[in-house]
Amino acid sequence: MIGLPHALLLDLDGTLVRSEHIHTEGLVRFCAGRGLVLSESERLFVIGHAWQEIYAELRLEARLGTTLAEVLAGTMAAKDAMFAAGLRLPVLDGARELVALAHAAGMAVAIVSGSARPEIVQALAVLEVGELLRFYVGAEDVRHGKPSPEGYALAAERLGAAPERCLVVEDSEAGIAAGLAAGMRVLATAAANPPEGQPGHQRQHAAHRVVPGLAGLQLADLAAVMQP
Known part of the structure; x- marks a missing residue:
């Protein structure tokens, strides 16, 4: 497309x-x-x-x-x-499907996280999408975390992708700021964002588009975010 x-x-x-x-x-x-x-x-x-x-x-x-x-x-x-003790790491609706959709369409897919690499590995075991990823960037890979653009810039460099042709998917203010500072398009998901006025609420208005969650996203939705 x-x-x-x-x-x-x-x-x-x-x-x-x-x-x-x-x-x-x-x-x-x-x-x-x-x-x-x-x-x-x-x-x-x-x-x-x-x-x-x-x-x-x-x-x-x-x-x-x-x-x-x-x-x-x-x-x-x-x-x-x-x-x-029995705690489980919940996968958000549509997460696996989005990775699979992008991979099937020929997009390079990578994770850029502020978590440490062992934490990312732990999450990938639950997500079960590791084989669809090119790589992941963790806290150990950068000097400065989000809102610094360093992690996203590093990922684009490794992929040989122009920043303006990269789509970042984020939920936090710091992450959105990092994607924008890297010169990328940013899609924010509100699925895990507490309501406005509640502790932990993240202001997502700076993103190019905000969606209620990842479930149901189609290629046309991703393409639309890339439009100026």
């Missing part, structure tokens, strides 16, 4: 899987185990931001005396305990 993006670059948390609250709770438990209680605003900052920014914004080195690697390992351990 004429006008389709050359590459589909997908955020992960809050876009393909409903995981933001799980990441936050894992970090909260890690910090609490060391005597640090995170405020509501600190918990909300976790949404849409990469681990580098979370570590710096929450001043975890100064407050806990831990390295970023230790925070990641401790948070992963806390989440593993939550999963072992």
Whole structure:
């Protein structure tokens, strides 16, 4: 179809899987185990931001005396305990279908996430679309996370795709800003976005188009977002 993006670059948390609250709770438990209680605003900052920014914004080195690697390992351990106790990582409606649709149409598909690589692998095991992806970009692959465009720019460079022919799918303010700063078209999904006025609500108006969710999206919808 004429006008389709050359590459589909997908955020992960809050876009393909409903995981933001799980990441936050894992970090909260890690910090609490060391005597640090995170405020509501600190918990909300976790949404849409990469681990580098979370570590710096929450001043975890100064407050806990831990390295970023230790925070990641401790948070992963806390989440593993939550999963072992029966917690499941929900896949958002339409996520698998969107990846399959884009792949079948010949688009290069990659994930660009602020999560650490082990977290991405964990999510891909639930999503079951790993074989359809060219690669994934995680927190370890960039110096600066979203809203920096670095992750999206890196993905486009690896794919040999012009930024203006890349379509970013995001849910968070930081992620939308990153896609726009990279010179890409941005589609925002509101499926996991709390209602306006609720804690964690993400303003998505800056995206080129906002949809209620990924379910039912067709190639024509993707092509439409690419139009100036």
